[in-house]
Amino acid sequence: MTIRVMVAEDERLVREELIYMLQQEKDFLLCPSAESGEQLLELYEKFEPDVIFLDIHMPLMSGVDVAKKLTKDKENPPLFVFITAYDDYALEAFEVEAVDYLLKPYDESRLKEAVDRIRRRHLSSSKSDSPNEKNKRNSTNLIPASSKLLIDDGEKVVVLSPESIYYATRVERFVEIHTADEFVQGKMTLQELEEKLKGFPFFRTHRSYLVNLDFIQEITPWFNGAYNLILKGEKKTRIPVSRSAQKKLFQLLGQ
Numbered sequence: 001m002t003i004r005v006m007v008a009e010d011e012r013l014v015r016e017e018l019i020y021m022l023q024q025e026k027d028f029l030l031c032p033s034a035e036s037g038e039q040l041l042e043l044y045e046k047f048e049p050d051v052i053f054l055d056i057h058m059p060l061m062s063g064v065d066v067a068k069k070l071t072k073d074k075e076n077p078p079l080f081v082f083i084t085a086y087d088d089y090a091l092e093a094f095e096v097e098a099v100d101y102l103l104k105p106y107d108e109s110r111l112k113e114a115v116d117r118i119r120r121r122h123l124s125s126s127k128s129d130s131p132n133e134k135n136k137r138n139s140t141n142l143i144p145a146s147s148k149l150l151i152d153d154g155e156k157v158v159v160l161s162p163e164s165i166y167y168a169t170r171v172e173r174f175v176e177i178h179t180a181d182e183f184v185q186g187k188m189t190l191q192e193l194e195e196k197l198k199g200f201p202f203f204r205t206h207r208s209y210l211v212n213l214d215f216i217q218e219i220t221p222w223f224n225g226a227y228n229l230i231l232k233g234e235k236k237t238r239i240p241v242s243r244s245a246q247k248k249l250f251q252l253l254g255q
Helices: 012-023 037-047 063-073 087-095 108-128 131-139 142-147 190-196 243-252
Strands: 003-008 028-030 051-055 079-084 100-103 149-152 157-160 167-171 174-178 183-186 202-206 209-212 216-221 227-231 238-241
Touching: 003 012, 003 037, 003 108, 012 028, 012 051, 012 108, 012 190, 028 190, 037 051, 037 063, 037 149, 051 063, 063 079, 079 108, 100 108, 149 183, 157 183, 167 190, 174 190, 190 202, 190 209, 202 238, 202 243, 209 238, 238 243
Parallel strands: 003 028, 003 051, 051 079, 079 100
Antiparallel strands: 149 157, 167 174, 167 209, 174 183, 202 209, 216 227, 227 238
């Protein structure tokens, strides 16, 4: 059973660390993350996650306030796991019947306990759903989550079709996502983007490059046994292929 999970945390490094840890759970499907209470409410309407890992202290609207609003407004509110740097706030977490709370910095064994609680609660709530409610929950927003990609550039959220992406590359703390005639800069890691694009023909040719295999036109020798990819289009973009990625790339391309 897949569990849709969202992370709401305004500290980038803390957010990325938690996302990475949650990605190791095979039954967790990570939705786009939020950096504020307001952004969380917007994303919730689009993705309706089953579980939200929610920082208590966020700009403008606290995590507890967001949880109370969702609990009040929604017939089937999500499960909450609160995140805080101070255990004094644990009581606030349980005022809204949170599944658990985590202290920063994260402890791996403590996170595992929270994940196990989530699975038990989610399984219990799923069994109590009526058939109509189950069908509604299973169909709601799973198609947008897989067929469209939401990229937060810090000022707005850009909607992209994965099929339109030629490649993505890491540029300092951001990821540049290139289509035929433009690029979007997203506030995420290349690994996070790769996870979001699972199921589409993307391959990590290099630690800093993620490429859509459908747009490869040529593979040309470079030096010392290395290769470059030449992408389709007027730009004829060159993408390096690391030695460690070469064998798998050729296998994927049928060689």
